[in-house]
Amino acid sequence: MNMYQHNSSLSTPLVPTVWEPSSAEEAVFLKRQYGADAAYIAGSTLLRTQWENGLLSMPEHMIRLDTIPGLRGITEHKQRIQIGALTSLRECGKNQLMRIHGNTCYTACCHIAAPSIRNQGTIGGNISSAVGDMIPALLVHDARLVWLDQANHLAPYEQELIDWLEQVRLGRRSPDAILLGIVLDKGEPDFVSMHHDQEESTFACNSFSESSSWREVSFYRKVGRREAFTPSLVTVAFRALMNREGTLVDVKMAAGGGAGLAMRLSRCEHLLEGQVYDPQQTATLAAQVEEEWASYSDPFASEAYRRQTAGNLLAAGLWEILYQEMERG
Ligand SMILES: Cc1cc2nc3c(=O)[nH]c(=O)nc-3n(C[C@H](O)[C@H](O)[C@H](O)COP(=O)(O)OP(=O)(O)OC[C@H]3O[C@@H](n4cnc5c(N)ncnc54)[C@H](O)[C@@H]3O)c2cc1C
Structure with missing residues (x-):
């Protein structure tokens, strides 16, 4: 795992440490170690806006998720498609599997922000924000989320999106969970x-x-x-x-x-x-x-x-x- 700190000649109140984990397990470990002083960073399009607007303060520890292999891309399986959490909104909005098996999600991706933001913003960041515009689209597809956290002994587990939203609503969201991917069931072939x-x-x-x-x-x-x-x-x-x-x-x-x-x-x-x-x-x-x-x-x-x-x-x-x-x- 790499780690570096920004050097600045200006007297900045905070110089974040940037962590580059090589696995999701390492990332969870870091998040547990630094707690509220650390944040997972995907495309950072939402986070940057929140820092700039003063809605959130910049964390002392930034944990990059884009250095973890295997979290990008859309793959087809027999009865479902799986979307890596780090897949960009742009890619989701161009993907034919997404169009066929998750049509409202495909459309939603094309209507989120501007193209430059969609190049960088990820589907996982959109969902993890809990207020992303993808979420209603995913709800009508009965989407399931694949998470990894310490509470489940670092073994990936699936959860219905609707159940996760209820956890968020109740303030019971797992603080160190990493969203690894999204699962959509394929429709009946005859439809x-x-x-x-x-x-x-x-x-x-x-x-x-x-x-x-x-x-x-x-x-x-x-x-x-x-x-x-x-x-x-x-x-x-x-x-x-x-x-x-x-x-x-x-x-x-x-x-x-x-x-x-x-x-x-x-x-x-x-x-x-x-x-x-x-x-x-x-x-x-x-x-x-x-x-x-x-x-x-x-x-x-x-x-x-x-x-x-x-x-x-x-x-x-x-x-x-x-x-x-x-x-x-
Ligand atoms: C000009 C502008 C317009 C926008 N318009 C829209 C819009 O129309 N609709 C909309 O929904 N959004 C919009 N956004 C917000 C944002 O761009 C999107 O929601 C985007 O999908 C966020 O993805 P990201 O990868 O940049 O997330 P980040 O900013 O990196 O992260 C967002 C949050 O999710 C957490 N996170 C990210 N990935 C994971 C993960 N895999 N596991 C656990 N936690 C994670 C982060 O810690 C952070 O709390 C806009 C932003 C800008 C700047």
């Missing part, structure tokens, strides 16, 4: 995957099977303070299977955005499950989202505004899917 892209107003069809009567429909929407390159106010994701009659099953909906923790909207999912969606239900669905999603207020947007926006985004997204379906005949 046609239809993803609605709002900007291009088209559906992306990833595979096609004439024999299949069910297809996956999904979308991801983000609203920010400006149109681009800005953290979100609200992000929503939707995913379900739909048959030729328009019946929706396996419905998954999630909302998040800003500094709030994302959540699945189980009551809204229940409302749609097994139903043929009637566009007349649009207002009911929007109202249900508004009621179920627990958001927050800040100087940029009130909680009421966020809730209403999430409701409108989900209801409008679903309506667009049905409209496109009718157009397709």
Whole structure:
């Protein structure tokens, strides 16, 4: 393991020690040794902003994760794909496996920050921040996280993203855990995957099977303070299977955005499950989202505004899917 300190002729109040562990185990060891005085560093795009804005003070010990081999890239297995935590958002937003098996995540990556940030920012950093815009997208794919920490004797273990978010909500997050990767299950091979892209107003069809009567429909929407390159106010994701009659099953909906923790909207999912969606239900669905999603207020947007926006985004997204379906005949 390498370690170095920045030398500066200026009298700086803090000169961090930068550690370059060669394994995740070494990194956990360092984090346990230095505790709150140390931080894991991935792409550092979020951390740098937090240091510059004075939201966080720079740690005495920086533990680089990019020196650990094997944490980058997207690999295909028989029933799942695995995304290394150090994979850049740019790579995730270009990867065909991600597009086929994690379509809302693929779209989310393309809508986070500016291209220069996406080159450096990682998917693991986005998730570990607990407020990244990837999280609602990953929630509708039932993503699992692969962690390594001392409490589990340095043996990698999988945890449902939704369970980890609950731990964060309760303030019970493991302080030394390193996120090693993200696991997404592959869909049934017979399902046609239809993803609605709002900007291009088209559906992306990833595979096609004439024999299949069910297809996956999904979308991801983000609203920010400006149109681009800005953290979100609200992000929503939707995913379900739909048959030729328009019946929706396996419905998954999630909302998040800003500094709030994302959540699945189980009551809204229940409302749609097994139903043929009637566009007349649009207002009911929007109202249900508004009621179920627990958001927050800040100087940029009130909680009421966020809730209403999430409701409108989900209801409008679903309506667009049905409209496109009718157009397709
Ligand atoms: C101009 C600008 C615009 C942005 N826009 C968006 C946006 O639209 N949406 C959005 O979601 N984000 C946005 N961000 C925030 C950030 O760029 C992304 O969230 C990015 O994915 C963070 O990844 P990173 O590798 O840079 O994380 P880092 O900054 O390195 O780390 C973030 C946090 O996660 C921890 N961490 C990182 N990796 C791991 C790991 N593997 N295991 C355990 N802990 C880890 C770090 O200790 C730190 O607490 C923006 C940032 C900037 C500067």
